[in-house]
Amino acid sequence: xxxxxxxxxxxxxxxxxxxxxxxxxxxxxxxxxxxxxxxxxxxxxxxxxxxxxxxxxxxxxxxxxxxxxxxxxxxxxxxxxxxxxxxxxxxxxxxxxxxxxxxxxxxxxxxxxxxxxxxxxxxxxxxxxxxxxxxxxxxxxxxxxxxxxxxxx
Numbered sequence: 001x002x003x004x005x006x007x008x009x010x011x012x013x014x015x016x017x018x019x020x021x022x023x024x025x026x027x028x029x030x031x032x033x034x035x036x037x038x039x040x041x042x043x044x045x046x047x048x049x050x051x052x053x054x055x056x057x058x059x060x061x062x063x064x065x066x067x068x069x070x071x072x073x074x075x076x077x078x079x080x081x082x083x084x085x086x087x088x089x090x091x092x093x094x095x096x097x098x099x100x101x102x103x104x105x106x107x108x109x110x111x112x113x114x115x116x117x118x119x120x121x122x123x124x125x126x127x128x129x130x131x132x133x134x135x136x137x138x139x140x141x142x143x144x145x146x147x148x149x150x151x152x153x
Contacts, residue, residue: 086105
């Protein structure tokens with residue numbers, strides 16, 4: 001089914017609403033996530049890299065750099081810090097000995113799981129502030145959004 005493109009005004013309004021929505025969530029509930037990141041001394045790009053590894057499995061520094069839209073040098077430094085912290089492991093690629101594979105270490109997997117649980121609690125705290133009717137509507141729309149965005153990967 002071919003989708004018609006929304007108008008640029010609609011896209012702009014939606015973008016602004018999504019930004020405002022995320023700002024409200026962060027203002028009201030990001031404490032546990034930020035606390036965990038601070039305790040682990042991790043930056044947002046490091047956390048995003050770890051989530052990427054949790055989703056995709058072992059990969060290369062260049063794939064992480066592409067995902068994060070960072071230079072390979074910056075990403076190498078980021079990965080090195082994660083290796084030093086015990087959150088990821090670097091191994092030789094079996095197919096190409098010049099390449100290194102980056103994978104989550106057990107401590108990294110545990111931290112990603114803790115961060116995900118904290119974020120889910122934070123989202124639940126915000127969702128609880130909505131009326132039951134709005135919660136149901138939001139669930140339906142969000143489900144449709146996730147389905148549509150997932151199918152476009």
